[in-house]
Amino acid sequence: MPFPFTLTATEGRARTGVLTTPRGDIRTPAFMPVGTAATVKAMSVDQVKATGADIILGNTYHLMLRPGPERMERLGGLHAFMGWDKPILTDSGGFQVMSLAGISKVKEEAVTFSSHIDGSKHILSPERSIEIQADRIGADISMQLDECVAWPAEEPRARAAMELSARWAARSKAAFGTRETQGLFGIQQGSTFENLRRESSERLIDIGFDGYAIGGLAVGEGHQAMCEVLDYAPDMLPADRPRYLMGVGKPVDLVEAVWRGVDMFDCVLPTRAGRHGQAWTWDGPINLKNARFAEDRTPLDPTIDCPASSQTSKAYLHHLIRADEILGKTLLSWHNIAFYQAVTAAMREAIAHGRFEAWRKDFHARHVSN
Ligand SMILES: Cc1ccc(CCc2c3nc[nH]c3cc3c(=O)[nH]c(N)nc23)cc1
Numbered sequence: 001m002p003f004p005f006t007l008t009a010t011e012g013r014a015r016t017g018v019l020t021t022p023r024g025d026i027r028t029p030a031f032m033p034v035g036t037a038a039t040v041k042a043m044s045v046d047q048v049k050a051t052g053a054d055i056i057l058g059n060t061y062h063l064m065l066r067p068g069p070e071r072m073e074r075l076g077g078l079h080a081f082m083g084w085d086k087p088i089l090t091d092s093g094g095f096q097v098m099s100l101a102g103i104s105k106v107k108e109e110a111v112t113f114s115s116h117i118d119g120s121k122h123i124l125s126p127e128r129s130i131e132i133q134a135d136r137i138g139a140d141i142s143m144q145l146d147e148c149v150a151w152p153a154e155e156p157r158a159r160a161a162m163e164l165s166a167r168w169a170a171r172s173k174a175a176f177g178t179r180e181t182q183g184l185f186g187i188q189q190g191s192t193f194e195n196l197r198r199e200s201s202e203r204l205i206d207i208g209f210d211g212y213a214i215g216g217l218a219v220g221e222g223h224q225a226m227c228e229v230l231d232y233a234p235d236m237l238p239a240d241r242p243r244y245l246m247g248v249g250k251p252v253d254l255v256e257a258v259w260r261g262v263d264m265f266d267c268v269l270p271t272r273a274g275r276h277g278q279a280w281t282w283d284g285p286i287n288l289k290n291a292r293f294a295e296d297r298t299p300l301d302p303t304i305d306c307p308a309s310s311q312t313s314k315a316y317l318h319h320l321i322r323a324d325e326i327l328g329k330t331l332l333s334w335h336n337i338a339f340y341q342a343v344t345a346a347m348r349e350a351i352a353h354g355r356f357e358a359w360r361k362d363f364h365a366r367h368v369s370n
Helices: 045-050 060-065 069-074 079-081 094-100 126-137 155-176 196-209 220-229 250-257 269-274 314-322 326-352 356-368
Strands: 005-012 013-020 024-028 030-031 056-059 088-091 104-106 109-114 122-123 142-144 183-188 209-214 244-245 264-267 278-281 282-287
Touching: 005 326, 013 326, 024 030, 024 244, 030 056, 045 326, 056 060, 060 069, 060 088, 060 094, 060 122, 060 126, 069 079, 069 126, 079 088, 079 126, 079 220, 088 122, 088 126, 094 109, 122 126, 122 196, 126 142, 126 155, 155 183, 183 196, 183 278, 220 250, 250 326, 250 356, 269 278, 269 326, 282 356, 314 326, 326 356
Parallel strands: 030 264, 056 088, 088 142, 142 183, 183 209, 209 244, 244 264
Antiparallel strands: 005 013, 013 024, 104 109, 109 122, 278 282
């Protein structure tokens, strides 16, 4: 019995709804903060909860290397380990292997790689990835193991990766089996080739998943090329199940993807850029290192109910970032996650009232043009 996904309103291709899981409801459009190594970097669980996030992401690649799957299970799973009792989605690890691990080999059977931490050898098959995600980490939503090709890709290479991912989708589903309290998402591949994305979608639908991710984007193609794929890719996936665009993105990427029918997002940007002094605001990004903030006593955003956004002066944030203080990284990460939650909340509200088209125009005028 898949998690119920109820669409409460639609406007054009945009949708707003609720994905109901045993650990809590996920309001869509949803932004999912990335908690790679069992922490949303520089933030406490209470601070993440205070932003309104309904779900966070965990990373199979990092967690299988440290603390290790069997230790994680002995410690009660990721929810107990980190004290987060709402939903957790984990990626399957293949993408991180290709971008982080030492020597790695992709074979039909599995991906083999050496740890970027201590060089130890590891194997990640579709079956092992499901076991780690669902049984050792205890993720509420697991992702199939897939192969994401770099951009740009030649069609034959993109086809090979899409077909391998489709075969791994079937093996992931077989290994996952039927579970009452956990879900499994398939991942659409096919790079920038419409025909490949259609074949990928058809094969995933035949297998049947609780939700469908759009993979293979946010790999350097840029906003324009991503939007061109999103002009057709979301509609190839079932309208009655969640659509998750992996690794996206900047606020404007979220707006344009929601406009084209995407429901769920993850991105390291708000926390990673935050640690380096960048803050997102309704008027676009600013960097607090800039001298113009040295005596600016105004907060980043008085309308956001988050201490980092409305009760902290830019001058103080400027000082903390310039001094490379840990608190600066925490406060800017906290603000950025709260800002992303404010953006997704505003989109849910706009779609629910049939005024997302106007809201999108205002957003561009205010946020993008600067
Ligand atoms: C903790 C965590 C971090 C990151 C992710 C998403 C990581 C990610 C991508 N990031 C940018 N583009 C991406 C594409 C893919 C993809 O095609 N497949 C998979 N499995 N993951 C992707 C998921 C979980």
